[in-house]
Amino acid sequence: MTTALRDLIANPNAAELELVARYGMQPEDVRRERLFGAFAQSGLPNRRMEAWKWTDFKAALTTLDRPSTASVEDPIPYDGALVFKFTPTGFEAPADLPNGLSVFEKGEAQALGAAEDVPMGALAASLAGEKSRPATVLLEVTSSDLPRLHFQFSGAGEASFARIVIVVRPGMAVTVSESHLGGAGLEASVIEFGLQKNASAVRTIYQRGSREEAVASTALVHLDAEAQYTQTTLSFGAKLARLETRVTHQEPSASVTLNAAYLVGKGLHTDITTHVRHGANSCVTRQLTKGAVLDGGTGVFQGKFFVPRTAGQYTDADMQHKALLLEDGAVVFAKPELEIYADDVECAHGNTCGALDDNQLFYMRQRGIPEKTARALLTQAFVAEALEEAGELEELLRGEAEAWLGAA
Amino acid sequence: MRTMLKIENLTATVGDEDDAKTIINGLTLEVPKGEVHAIMGPNGAGKSTLSYVLTGRDGYEVTGGSATLNGDDILDMDPEERAAKGLFLSFQYPVEIPGVPVMTFVRAAMNAQRKTRGEDEISAPDFIKKSREVGKALKLDAEMLKRALNVGFSGGEKKRLEIYQMMMLEPNFLILDETDSGLDIDALKTVSDGVNAMRSPDRGMLVITHYQRLLDHIKPDKVHVLSKGRIVATGGPELALRLEKEGYEGILGEVA
Ligand SMILES: Nc1ncnc2c1ncn2[C@@H]1O[C@H](COP(=O)(O)OP(=O)(O)OP(=O)(O)O)[C@@H](O)[C@H]1O
Ligand SMILES: [Mg+2]
Numbered sequence: 001m002t003t004a005l006r007d008l009i010a011n012p013n014a015a016e017l018e019l020v021a022r023y024g025m026q027p028e029d030v031r032r033e034r035l036f037g038a039f040a041q042s043g044l045p046n047r048r049m050e051a052w053k054w055t056d057f058k059a060a061l062t063t064l065d066r067p068s069t070a071s072v073e074d075p076i077p078y079d080g081a082l083v084f085k086f087t088p089t090g091f092e093a094p095a096d097l098p099n100g101l102s103v104f105e106k107g108e109a110q111a112l113g114a115a116e117d118v119p120m121g122a123l124a125a126s127l128a129g130e131k132s133r134p135a136t137v138l139l140e141v142t143s144s145d146l147p148r149l150h151f152q153f154s155g156a157g158e159a160s161f162a163r164i165v166i167v168v169r170p171g172m173a174v175t176v177s178e179s180h181l182g183g184a185g186l187e188a189s190v191i192e193f194g195l196q197k198n199a200s201a202v203r204t205i206y207q208r209g210s211r212e213e214a215v216a217s218t219a220l221v222h223l224d225a226e227a228q229y230t231q232t233t234l235s236f237g238a239k240l241a242r243l244e245t246r247v248t249h250q251e252p253s254a255s256v257t258l259n260a261a262y263l264v265g266k267g268l269h270t271d272i273t274t275h276v277r278h279g280a281n282s283c284v285t286r287q288l289t290k291g292a293v294l295d296g297g298t299g300v301f302q303g304k305f306f307v308p309r310t311a312g313q314y315t316d317a318d319m320q321h322k323a324l325l326l327e328d329g330a331v332v333f334a335k336p337e338l339e340i341y342a343d344d345v346e347c348a349h350g351n352t353c354g355a356l357d358d359n360q361l362f363y364m365r366q367r368g369i370p371e372k373t374a375r376a377l378l379t380q381a382f383v384a385e386a387l388e389e390a391g392e393l394e395e396l397l398r399g400e401a402e403a404w405l406g407a408a
Numbered sequence: 409m410r411t412m413l414k415i416e417n418l419t420a421t422v423g424d425e426d427d428a429k430t431i432i433n434g435l436t437l438e439v440p441k442g443e444v445h446a447i448m449g450p451n452g453a454g455k456s457t458l459s460y461v462l463t464g465r466d467g468y469e470v471t472g473g474s475a476t477l478n479g480d481d482i483l484d485m486d487p488e489e490r491a492a493k494g495l496f497l498s499f500q501y502p503v504e505i506p507g508v509p510v511m512t513f514v515r516a517a518m519n520a521q522r523k524t525r526g527e528d529e530i531s532a533p534d535f536i537k538k539s540r541e542v543g544k545a546l547k548l549d550a551e552m553l554k555r556a557l558n559v560g561f562s563g564g565e566k567k568r569l570e571i572y573q574m575m576m577l578e579p580n581f582l583i584l585d586e587t588d589s590g591l592d593i594d595a596l597k598t599v600s601d602g603v604n605a606m607r608s609p610d611r612g613m614l615v616i617t618h619y620q621r622l623l624d625h626i627k628p629d630k631v632h633v634l635s636k637g638r639i640v641a642t643g644g645p646e647l648a649l650r651l652e653k654e655g656y657e658g659i660l661g662e663v664a
Pocket of ligand 2: 455457
């Protein structure tokens with residue numbers, strides 16, 4: 001069977017062959033086969049695929065190598081959080097769970113809807129059972145009083161895969177944080193949120209990696225009626241980092257905030273990709289992405305709102321992407337898209353990309369603020385707007401952004 | 409008489425190298441310590457350009473002459489160095505700084521200047537106390553000082569905030585570029601009181617204005633007329649009154 005799958009990947013490179021071999025070492029399972037098959041259709045995503053034209057995993061990952069760089073320290077405090085760790089040796093869950101949270105560690109792969117749309121998510125789901133990790137970590141939230149759930153992904157050699165499913169029962173609320181700290185040649189994870197009627201989730205993602213690592217984080221979010229989802233990402237990139245979120249408003253009156261800040265230095269690449277389907281009436285989406293890129297860094301923003309004709313009336317959606325090119329040689333690619341078939345909708349988008357304003361810089365320098373400090377202050381203020389919805393972690397994310405700008 | 413600002417035969421251009429345009433054209437001017445000099449002149453004469461050349465804005469190239477402040481050549485200094493030397497410009501068009509609250513901004517500026525001068529930072533309580541005093545003197549709403557600098561502020565509010573910054577930073581040489589424009593009658597009085605409170609034997613001021621009205625409040629020691637990039641007439645306060653009556657044409661016709 002592995003041979004057949006292997007043949008599915010056109011011109012496999014060494015990394016893809018290794019992924020096939022790893023798949024072959026997993027127990028046989030129809031659902032796993034389907035997941036890996038969804039990945040194998042394309043193999044590692046590459047520039048010939050429209051959705052990956054700026055983020056080419058196949059070119060970047062010719063082999064699966066352990067990076068020479070270690071994981072960075074996790075800046076997100078535990079603070080009584082329930083910490084789940086995906087480590088080099090496996091998986092650690094908190095010993096004691098409070099009432100209102102059930103955790104199921106599933107050995108078998110679970111089906112993944114629209115797996116073909118998210119090849120890296122499908123890959124993560126098919127190989128998540130490696131290193132004696134659960135194939136799926138399933139969490140069920142039946143309380144609104146849980147401490148924050150924290151997921152930490154750190155150093156797992158050549159490759160690290162994980163899958164998490166979080167179901168929030170009607171009317172319940174949960175706060176989730178995630179740290180992707182590097183230390184694996186390829187770290188791919190897929191996290192799914194099922195938010196039932198009037199449930200809510202606040203999710204914060206921190207990602208930092210080296211020039212020797214590729215990261216693919218895929219999130220699939222489904223909202224029932226009146227559910228609310230607020231996501232804030234702070235990404236510093238890696239050799240390639242793709243942080244993808246696909247949201248489906250599947251019942252009326254749900255609301256989503258999707259914010260992200262990317263700060264990218266030399267030799268690093270961050271890709272923020274989102275897809276929001278307004279598949280029910282009267283849903284709201286607010287999206288703000290802000291980026292700041294140095295010489296030799298690359299930022300990618302791809303956002304899409306899709307509003308079908310049959311559903312999606314009274315959609316209220318706004319997408320803003322603003323990037324600062326801090327130095328000559330910084331690169332930003334942006335593709336904001338609205339695809340709207342329903343007629344009674346309010347959808348807006350904006351996209352800007354440019355350098356810091358000379359008038360502002362001169363004004364600040366006239367007041368005695370040195371140029372470097374003036375640049376850092378303006379950039380900080382610019383980026384901070386995208387972190388404002390991160391709740392209890394806003395200050396921390398701001399601090400991380402400021403530290404990066406201070407050193408840049 | 410101790411000269412504070414001394415400008416000699418200054419020429420400066422704006423624009424790209426290939427189509428540089430001479431705006432300041434052989435300008436000579438001296439402001440002694442403790443004096444307030446007004447500069448008046450037609451639109452486009454080069455008044456704002458002079459203030460930008462003196463404060464070191466990019467895009468303005470000095471092609472001849474000199475400018476010193478307390479004997480130091482300022483033209484080779486970075487804008488922030490000139491600011492730390494005590495040079496302050498109240499902008500004709502104050503700039504919006506999104507996301508940076510007024511007080512955060514001014515404190516950063518104050519501490520940066522102090523650092524350059526080798527002084528200690530101001531403590532948070534001292535800063536807040538001072539800000540409260542200055543805010544009160546200028547009748548500024550405390551809430552306003554927490555908002556992002558100049559963002560969404562009215563024209564008059566922006567001008568008042570320029571003076572707030574000036575009173576906080578206590579510079580020793582002030583250039584006010586049309587600070588009166590956009591101010592209502594009461595605000596003009598408040599702002600002028602603030603500026604007058606800054607008058608001291610150790611400070612010099614250059615007040616750029618189109619209107620005698622401001623000079624009723626801030627009484628100048630001398631009035632200069634700037635036209636086509638140079639000072640073409642100098643006199644006492646009566647010169648401003650004459651300009652008000654006769655317009656520039658009368659006076660410029662006479663000197664031309
Ligand atoms: N960057 C620039 N490029 C080209 N011309 C410029 C530039 N900056 C200023 N100028 C020109 O220089 C001249 C002087 O402008 P400046 O702003 O100094 O005038 P001003 O005396 O302050 O006038 P006002 O009373 O209207 O404020 C004007 O003709 C203006 O158009
Ligand atoms: Mg002017």
